[in-house]
């Protein structure tokens with residue numbers, strides 16, 4: 001089967017092309033992992049009229065979800081002439097407990113202008129047997145899962161079960177996470193939009209703080225285990241005096257602590273802005289509050305660091321008989337609910353087209369992602385074995401510290417621990433040097449040897 005509109009041979013990707021995970025290597029060192037390069041193949045595995053695709057969105061919202069849905073539908077339809085595309089509503093549990101909708105280029109035409117997901121999403125409800133029964137019963141042979149680390153783990157077990165049953169089904173993921181906590185890939189879609197939108201909240205905090213005596217603007221941003229939004233929004237803004245993230249422990253009292261730093265900034269400048277990622281300081285808060293448990297997907301429910309910090313700062317200055325004006329802004333869900341910006345829209349389009357090319361070529365058990373600027377197919381297990389975190393020992397975090405002039409809050413022990421953790425992560429993600437992975441093809445996983 002051939003791709004519809006392709007006129008020139010150069011457009012196709014050589015199936016043996018690979019993308020290397022490590023771009024900076026020692027001249028005598030190992031070359032590291034390579035992933036299959038994404039893109040259209042001259043020969044594809046599925047005939048368009050035999051394809052029955054489905055799309056599901058799982059986990060929290062993220063700008064760009066609708067763009068990815070739109071471009072999978074339009075990519076399948078316009079590039080390959082596929083007509084049967086099903087939208088699974090309400091996340092994984094939608095496979096067995098909810099309605100489905102038919103998706104056509106016409107029905108998805110305008111959706112990229114809207115935030116959220118037209119399919120709905122949910123946490124929890126991943127029942128592998130019921131999901132694969134539903135895939136089998138409906139005759140679905142391409143499954144597109146748009147979701148974060150949890151969803152990709154879910155896609156991984158669906159892929160295993162599909163393989164066990166010998167079904168001719170391609171299972172493919174598109175990584176979604178506003179927190180940018182998926183490893184290996186350069187960044188996740190929606191992240192740029194989130195950082196841009198966060199600027200509006202930081203600006204407001206700065207205006208409020210600057211207009212009052214001893215004004216303090218405190219902004220909480222998302223980031224459960226990874227503080228990338230707070231980190232990048234701080235670097236982008238230049239109005240932030242202190243950024244607190246989950247990866248970097250901090251303390252309040254004494255020399256080198258947050259209170260002393262606030263006192264110094266107020267003295268120097270008369271006002272200050274603090275950005276805090278929602279997962280920051282959780283250990284510190286848990287010392288005086290009860291933990292909150294877990295959500296339906298097993299993610300930790302967080303204590304509200306923004307409210308807690310506001311209260312602690314207010315108490316501290318009251319005790320010191322200093323009047324301050326603290327304004328706390330929590331824009332988290334407002335940021336998550338926006339449509340994606342222009343650069344994310346382009347990124348979402350490329351990801352969607354790349355994943356369609358991969359599934360049509362018969363690859364399965366992979367997530368599409370950009371690695372060192374090139375799109376490629378990454379086996380599920382490579383991105384689910386570790387979370388992407390801000391490295392507090394690398395130069396990007398050092399740039400932030402020099403831009404805010406905040407104390408590092410870290411002891412030598414903290415830095416040594418972070419270095420050990422960074423090395424462990426690098427080893428785990430690098431794995432053993434290998435040939436291109438994703439050798440899993442729908443055909444080779446089919447015990448009946450179809451095609």
Ligand SMILES: Nc1ncnc2c1ncn2[C@@H]1O[C@H](COP(=O)(O)OP(=O)(O)O)[C@@H](O)[C@H]1O
Nearest residue numbers: 059060123124126147148149150151153154297
């Ligand atoms: N280890 C896992 N195995 C199977 N399904 C999982 C696993 N972890 C999470 N899921 C499912 O993936 C979906 C999304 O997970 P969640 O953690 O809420 O969001 P995200 O995918 O954005 O990280 C949920 O329906 C959840 O049940």
Ligand SMILES: O=P(O)(O)OC[C@H]1O[C@](O)(COP(=O)(O)O)[C@@H](O)[C@@H]1O
Nearest residue numbers: 059060061148177178179222223224
């Ligand atoms: O209130 P909800 O929907 O559970 O979402 C809160 C969480 O969702 C996130 O935005 C993203 O998490 P996921 O990538 O797991 O969807 C986190 O930053 C935040 O802690």
Ligand SMILES: [Mg+2]
Nearest residue numbers: 059148149150
């Ligand atoms: Mg997650």
